Amino acid sequence: MFKIGIIGATGYVGTEIIRLLVQHPDIEIGAVVSKSFTGRSYPEIYPNFRNLFEETLLDMDPDLLCEKADLFVTALPHDAAKDIIPALIKRGRKVIDHSAAFRFRDKNVYETWYKTTHGMEDLLKKAVYGIPELYRKKIAGSDLVGNPGCYPTCAILGVAPLLRNKLVCLDSIIINAASGISGAGRKSDLPYSFCELDENYKAYGVAGHRHTPEIEQELSALAGENVVISFTPHLIPMKRGLLCTSYLDLKDTNWTSESLYEVYREFYRNEFFVRVLEPGTLPETKNVSGSNFIDVSVNYDSRTNRAIVVSALDNLGKGAAGQAVQCMNLMLGIDEKTGLTYPAYYL
Amino acid sequence: MFKIGIIGATGYVGTEIIRLLVQHPDIEIGAVVSKSFTGRSYPEIYPNFRNLFEETLLDMDPDLLCEKADLFVTALPHDAAKDIIPALIKRGRKVIDHSAAFRFRDKNVYETWYKTTHGMEDLLKKAVYGIPELYRKKIAGSDLVGNPGCYPTCAILGVAPLLRNKLVCLDSIIINAASGISGAGRKSDLPYSFCELDENYKAYGVAGHRHTPEIEQELSALAGENVVISFTPHLIPMKRGLLCTSYLDLKDTNWTSESLYEVYREFYRNEFFVRVLEPGTLPETKNVSGSNFIDVSVNYDSRTNRAIVVSALDNLGKGAAGQAVQCMNLMLGIDEKTGLTYPAYYL
């Protein structure tokens, strides 16, 4: 049994990781940390865990924590990472960080878009971007993984086959996305109150959302050339689920939805968690919410010679906690699928 | 007092028109028609009208109907228009048709995309596309108006200033859209049941939705050249509200959100129902649902030199019934805003 610590255990990503780990056959939760709720038992904050997981929330004490776990997931606000991650790494522990701090190769990009100083540049060198389908070996051999943003995972895995195979123009990619509200975190701000969001739909972060450079970094890596995109997220009046609709100009013209499907099928041939849908079938978030799957459908728009890719995942699942557990399994040397073979709830 | 007849009075568009007209100071509802519910009183189908509007639903009898009203709104399935509209026009009545039959100038486009024969070509010549902000004079002088589709109204009014002013490339326009479920009509099919749609989000009609040629027709008219677009609609788990996010490549490079805003402000200077939002403010469907307003925000994406337009309206309001009443007022020669100056519900 491996022991895992979750730091930032009372945010939505934190509680979703705990929900997955309490049923993980090879993992025991060694420590749960929350500065806001130190000393409280976990079900006091999340009553759904009564009778199942009743540990006391601990304070941020690196020495104490390192006695209790070998690998930590940190799900803290972006600047709080600096307070704890170096201390854990120094003590020889592995870390999966859910903030944006370790997602970027170039710290200047992070500092520009997140309007803060990185402060952990030496660690940045050893960090690996946490999408197993792209960086499996590196993740398995790493001590520090930057858990990707939810929108980026959905967008990147959605278009990766087209970019790596150099099938599309790189200067006209448009990614439109929408997510359930839990992606914003456990907030008490008025704009996130029920009456302000129910039966409402809106765009946000137009022409400037922080996930843009993260998506561009990975698409550029896939393509081998610089990629600049337009990315627009939207908020859906539901709790979880995320869907991207991506538009890419194809270089050649003799495509069909079937031939594009073959490219995707081949690219994701061995990937259990990436389900490539047959032409004519489109993803729906209810088919992935509560699971670690991402459903992808590539469609040929003959009138404009575009590939229109629709990809859907659970922003809390494959978009955050599920992917963290997937990386965790790799880093611990166990089967990547362990503890993740749940179907989406559908209902 | 003018007398209006609503044919197809028990669909969602029909009942929304009635909801607007029962409070219209210059209009009396002369007849409500439903083949499915002939003989029933209206509140038997829509109990919210008890004590307010309790007329009996009539059968489709043109002579009887023409005694009761001078202008008719037909909100019927696409092929049912043929059964009644020619009869009404022949008897000298005015018609606003909510089907797609009179939205297209070229009947071949209609027949190709709607997989049916038009059957009313001679009437097609006199039909006017029902967006007052673009065709005000023609609508006012017409006896036959094709009420636009909900997505098209939102998309067209969203990007019109850019096209008419010839500021954008015409071969790279992408329009991503999402709508509440009432846009699909009053359906009992399993895919529209509550449990299949609640907490779910999905794309549909990818690379082939029937609103595509309608949007292209109007964008081409605005630009004076042929326009081909990619258009993808999505379903939101809410009842009403519709939002488009449109991406257009600008020809010149020295734009800002403020300068684009000035173009929009000028273009819509006198348009009461088109609210151009200041830079930094984005539309939300709750600000328009239940009203006849469309909110528009144009944003400059400096990294890609694109204009990203976000436009939102109520698919049942400015997207259908509200716009029908707006055209109705013009055709009756009364103030265009009559009976339409309601704020959105917000709650």
Next chain:
Amino acid sequence: MFKIGIIGATGYVGTEIIRLLVQHPDIEIGAVVSKSFTGRSYPEIYPNFRNLFEETLLDMDPDLLCEKADLFVTALPHDAAKDIIPALIKRGRKVIDHSAAFRFRDKNVYETWYKTTHGMEDLLKKAVYGIPELYRKKIAGSDLVGNPGCYPTCAILGVAPLLRNKLVCLDSIIINAASGISGAGRKSDLPYSFCELDENYKAYGVAGHRHTPEIEQELSALAGENVVISFTPHLIPMKRGLLCTSYLDLKDTNWTSESLYEVYREFYRNEFFVRVLEPGTLPETKNVSGSNFIDVSVNYDSRTNRAIVVSALDNLGKGAAGQAVQCMNLMLGIDEKTGLTYPAYYL
């Protein structure tokens, strides 16, 4: 044209009153007051009012306000009433207060349940409980009306015929109720955030909700004897709408749903806003939300000899703002129905 001032104009009740009054033919909004947003224009807080109502929010200055309006609706937190209402009454203005301060005849009941001192006892003597169907003449002749709570209006009007006609036992009445979230007001507390309330249902205020004594006061007045009830509210994951299910033991045994219906039909014979449904038809909140109607259905449970009453209204409509406008019309001496003859949205 009468001039009305709304104090507490940016809460949910305040904005709903404004939504109703902007279309009221005999009323002009003379002043809107908000201490939190003084100096801002109304659409900055509620963008749905752009182009329709763009007044500047004023501070709480009694002299200035009394120049601008003759009647005020105060929709403030419970203790803020003391700061302004006496000043308005002293200057000869009429007031409809939405707090609980003027709902109770016995100030001790108010002070016990609301854990505060009343502070305006002399005004309490002249206050009238604001349900027109019960106190029409008194409201019309009053300068100070206590606008009832949403649950109380729904419960009281639901069971009034049975109590006034002395048909039921008074010691076994149970009222179970549920409401949409807007009833809690415009809140930013975590328990009211979207993710904490969506797809969730719960009871609250069990055996101690503050609306209990208010309901008991009116049921006792109707019955002519003291009534003690159990009342339990619940929160529904929707924005607006409220429904009560009330259980009352009948004294006699030879009832049917039809004979109980006759009692209700007679009792509410002339009441436009109370719609008594025929046996076999039950209320649904969608039939009342967005309107000033309350739908009532009385059902006979032969197995237990009980009357089970289901009543539904819009917590923001007949449960708050709509009823305030109804009282306002009476106090201004105009037709009670003015500005309130809107059907519920249904969609």
Next chain:
Amino acid sequence: MFKIGIIGATGYVGTEIIRLLVQHPDIEIGAVVSKSFTGRSYPEIYPNFRNLFEETLLDMDPDLLCEKADLFVTALPHDAAKDIIPALIKRGRKVIDHSAAFRFRDKNVYETWYKTTHGMEDLLKKAVYGIPELYRKKIAGSDLVGNPGCYPTCAILGVAPLLRNKLVCLDSIIINAASGISGAGRKSDLPYSFCELDENYKAYGVAGHRHTPEIEQELSALAGENVVISFTPHLIPMKRGLLCTSYLDLKDTNWTSESLYEVYREFYRNEFFVRVLEPGTLPETKNVSGSNFIDVSVNYDSRTNRAIVVSALDNLGKGAAGQAVQCMNLMLGIDEKTGLTYPAYYL
């Protein structure tokens, strides 16, 4: 490994059972049956199962089915049970039936309320009511279990301690309940379409819902005397979750919420799936939805000397599929909690 067959595999209860069983360590799904979808693979109907469970749906062939499984869960419309259950029992298989046919001891009660003839009276004698907390030993030794209705399980377990301990009057019990829409099953009727149910709340089955006699049967068994209740269900605009609020007159008067809590704690001392909440804490459906737990809170209403019990479960979980798996474990002789130790989703 035990082999289970699910007959009626494509209804909502059926798919929820499959969702639970695909992760059950001791159970293998041997057969899934659907007459509507015979020959289709399961993910064609429920795409969330792609890559996880892809079996072909079989026809209703008892001989073939009995080769594939030893225990069957039948989740069919009420009269379809007759077509298959006797054949399975005859062949020596165990059955958990989700219809109402085997919930009643007195077949006349079933036939009266369900307006049908039982047709399997001899089997009725051996059937056991499937609430393990009440009938554990009998279930373990039975071949035929009638899976209770969702409302009955919630109500019965909610009030059982008060009845068995003879603490309450038996002629004044009132049970008010509300459920998410999945409780109605996978329906394509108009009243269950999204737009007809979203943002809507209503009562149904007033004074005559078929779950009434089922609840009365069990409460009478607990009390040792005949119990007659009023039971009113309501529909909540959400997919899953069910909550009962029950009112019971206490015989004695010297109670408090704490002393009632002690009664409940003792009664459910060893029951893992029944979580008795401390005074001051109330159930919320989000804390149980997706799990097999039922949360119960007993509250003392001193003003009326009543116990007000609030109990919440997942209508698909402990209210149907979860409880079926719990009974299944008992009938198979394995740990009752196997495959059921999941926390509710919360998000």
